[in-house]
Amino acid sequence: xxxxxxxxxxxxxxxAWLEDSHRSLSSILxxxxxxxxxxxxxxxxxxxxxxxxxxxxxxxxxxxxxxVFIAWSGAKQSIVDxxxxxxxxxxxxxxxxxxxxxxxxxxxxxxxxxVIREKLEKNPPIADKIATDSIVAVVRAADxxxxxxxxxxQFAAAMKQRPLRxxxxxxxxxxxxxxxxxxxxxxxxxxxxxxxSHAETGLGAYLSLAxxxxxxxxxLPDANGHDLAAxxxxxxxxxxxxxxxxxxxxxxxxxxxxxxxxxxxxxxxxRQKIMEAIHKYTQSRPSAGGTR
Amino acid sequence: xxxxxxxxxxxxxxxxxxxxxxxxFATFYESFEGGLNDLQQALQSAxxxxxxxxxxALKGIAYNLGANRLGDLCKTAQDHPQASxxxxxxxxxxxxxxxxxxxQYLVSISGDIG
Numbered sequence: 001x002x003x004x005x006x007x008x009x010x011x012x013x014x015x016a017w018l019e020d021s022h023r024s025l026s027s028i029l030x031x032x033x034x035x036x037x038x039x040x041x042x043x044x045x046x047x048x049x050x051x052x053x054x055x056x057x058x059x060x061x062x063x064x065x066x067x068v069f070i071a072w073s074g075a076k077q078s079i080v081d082x083x084x085x086x087x088x089x090x091x092x093x094x095x096x097x098x099x100x101x102x103x104x105x106x107x108x109x110x111x112x113x114x115v116i117r118e119k120l121e122k123n124p125p126i127a128d129k130i131a132t133d134s135i136v137a138v139v140r141a142a143d144x145x146x147x148x149x150x151x152x153x154q155f156a157a158a159m160k161q162r163p164l165r166x167x168x169x170x171x172x173x174x175x176x177x178x179x180x181x182x183x184x185x186x187x188x189x190x191x192x193x194x195x196x197s198h199a200e201t202g203l204g205a206y207l208s209l210a211x212x213x214x215x216x217x218x219x220l221p222d223a224n225g226h227d228l229a230a231x232x233x234x235x236x237x238x239x240x241x242x243x244x245x246x247x248x249x250x251x252x253x254x255x256x257x258x259x260x261x262x263x264x265x266x267x268x269x270x271r272q273k274i275m276e277a278i279h280k281y282t283q284s285r286p287s288a289g290g291t292r
Numbered sequence: 293x294x295x296x297x298x299x300x301x302x303x304x305x306x307x308x309x310x311x312x313x314x315x316x317f318a319t320f321y322e323s324f325e326g327g328l329n330d331l332q333q334a335l336q337s338a339x340x341x342x343x344x345x346x347x348x349a350l351k352g353i354a355y356n357l358g359a360n361r362l363g364d365l366c367k368t369a370q371d372h373p374q375a376s377x378x379x380x381x382x383x384x385x386x387x388x389x390x391x392x393x394x395x396q397y398l399v400s401i402s403g404d405i406g
Contacts, residue, residue, distance in 0.1 A: 176323065176353055177323055179352055181319055182302070182306070182316060219345065219348060246348060267356050268356045268358065271304050
């Protein structure tokens with residue numbers, strides 16, 4: 001499973017997504033949060049989508065006016081119903097839920113394009129990443145990486161599933177789409193994989209899913225991967241964290257070790273290095289016959 | 293002269309999944325072109341940290357693809373955020389030329405329009 005969450009230039013990126021000729025069998029579910037006072041968090045949207053779209057590649061587009069579009073390849077009505085229920089549950093919606101529409105891209109592609117273009121005319125999308133970064137920088141990384149009591153309760157429940165899994169659940173936190181797709185593509189045929197692009201979303205996903213293995217990039221847009229690793233280790237001392245990065249600086253390796261990272265993989269990734277890390281995990285699990 | 297991209301590691305990772313490979317090529321084009329624009333903006337605004345950060349991001353993409361010459365140029369850019377405007381301009385041009393070479397190669401082997 002690969003789920004992207006897009007907020008920067010979401011409207012333009014959704015239009016580009018629609019233009020891709022491979023999307024003909026795709027579906028989009030739109031929630032008009034923009035007409036309400038509700039602003040669901042990225043992590044709650046991701047949890048909702050993860051609970052339903054485990055066998056799909058999906059993208060969540062969060063528009064400047066608050067509307068959320070969830071897009072995936074596939075056209076089953078049963079998915080739509082389950083996704084609606086998941087959004088209501090995870091986003092803690094009041095009794096009067098936001099208006100939502102389903103678009104089958106094969107039949108409604110042009111209609112959807114008109115909807116997005118109208119949005120672009122009325123609301124210029126979130127400013128480009130460089131300008132927005134200055135706003136994000138005001139929020140200290142430490143504030144972004146504080147689990148809420150509700151999230152910790154959810155994590156405790158998810159941890160009970162860990163020893164019951166037949167194969168490892170893997171979370172990837174990597175901001176570069178190419179590297180994220182490469183790692184996901186390599187692993188998703190054998191393992192249950194969730195991939196996100198930001199530290200805050202990664203923390204939310206970790207608390208929601210209690211994955212067995214975390215592949216964690218160091219340079220992330222909203223926080224440092226080392227800080228995320230340290231945060232996770234505080235509430236999950238057993239976390240199996242593999243740092244991945246394009247750098248091989250000694251200080252990064254040392255800090256990864258201090259944070260209890262089990263492995264450090266530089267780019268380019270290789271199948272051998274990735275599978276060695278996963279093998280190290282399975283050997284360390286008592287249920288796998290290994291020893292801790 | 294060696295090809296601009298060595299796909300052996302990538303193909304080993306994805307077990308010769310042709311559809312995924314095609315998707316990764318498309319992502320490479322979009323991500324790298326966006327990244328080159330980001331570098332251009334960082335050059336124009338004399339923003340050393342953004343220059344370093346964007347070069348770092350491109351380096352990871354290039355190496356993971358197998359475009360090692362391109363990755364080496366990105367590494368040079370990343371390691372010299374304090375280079376002069378003229379040096380950065382030359383480096384950016386080299387990146388654009390090497391990227392174009394890599395893209396041309398990928399398009400030729402995949403039959404994509406790109």
